């Protein structure tokens with residue numbers, strides 16, 4: 001049992017990790033696709049889902065020269081936490097050399113929520129403490145738990161409560177094991193609803209999540225959030241400008257998130273690479289009580305993956321593509337990004353109905 005760790009020690013530990021992750025001009029590279037999801041990405045470029053191909057792609061990502069100037073943390077899938085590069089160096093060691101904090105996805109994925117309107121809940125609390133202790137030994141310093149809430153399917157009171165409770169238990173257990181928890185209740189983009197409806201649901205979800213975290217004695221100074229931006233549903237005809245997205249999202253955060261929380265690391269959902277960057281930039285046009293940054297997967301990796309195409313001769317160009325996105329989001333974190341000169345490809349939407357990690 002590790003539950004005797006003094007709270008002040010936890011706070012010190014967490015504060016150090018967060019200061020690194022939430023440092024100016026930097027954000028998180030989410031590269032924690034499960035074996036199955038990584039397989040879908042590889043399939044899109046005609047590669048087989050083998051351990052060797054996953055290793056090749058992850059090696060490419062973590063060894064981009066200078067990545068640490070823009071990326072402060074990388075979320076890994078369990079396989080990668082224990083994986084080496086194609087040259088036999090530990091991936092965790094490469095990240096640390098780059099000044100990037102290694103993190104770990106600890107949830108066990110989504111399953112149907114019995115008794116709900118076709119909604120889901122997130123598994124993974126059983127055995128979490130011992131798994132996390134092992135991840136810490138392996139070099140992980142923060143954790144991620146992603147659950148989802150669907151607007152077209154409700155969300156039901158039950159689904160919202162379950163999502164919040166799971167996140168709160170996970171956050172408490174993570175802090176007790178020395179890992180900074182990233183709290184991620186993703187509000188799915190699916191649906192025809194307008195931005196007002198997303199705003200309303202997000203307020204409910206965050207109220208419940210903070211209530212349950214307080215009930216579970218989670219230290220708010222020792223967490224990071226990974227929220228969805230407040231946008232219209234993917235099939236809504238009224239689109240929103242980056243300024244509108246920023247207005248709604250910052251209004252949501254200021255109503256629901258205490259200033260004790262050090263960092264907000266947005267997910268990109270199905271946004272295009274450029275959209276995700278423009279929206280983040282719009283949110284950093286004025287001072288915020290928290291570090292407002294990114295934790296993107298596809299919005300950082302998409303062009304990189306396509307450029308690579310599984311060919312060794314394209315590795316350098318693919319790495320440059322990743323660095324370009326990392327730099328753009330770094331500027332957006334500082335509120336200094338413009339989309340002039342962005343490739344058309346980076347502006348393409350990536351929304352796929354019911355995508356999963």
Ligand SMILES: *[C@@H]1O[C@H](CO)[C@@H](O)[C@H](O)[C@H]1NC(C)=O
Nearest residue numbers: 034035036050051052078079
């Ligand atoms: C992912 O693949 C690795 C290697 O093939 C395997 O050891 C591991 O159990 C897999 N993980 C999951 C969750 O499927």
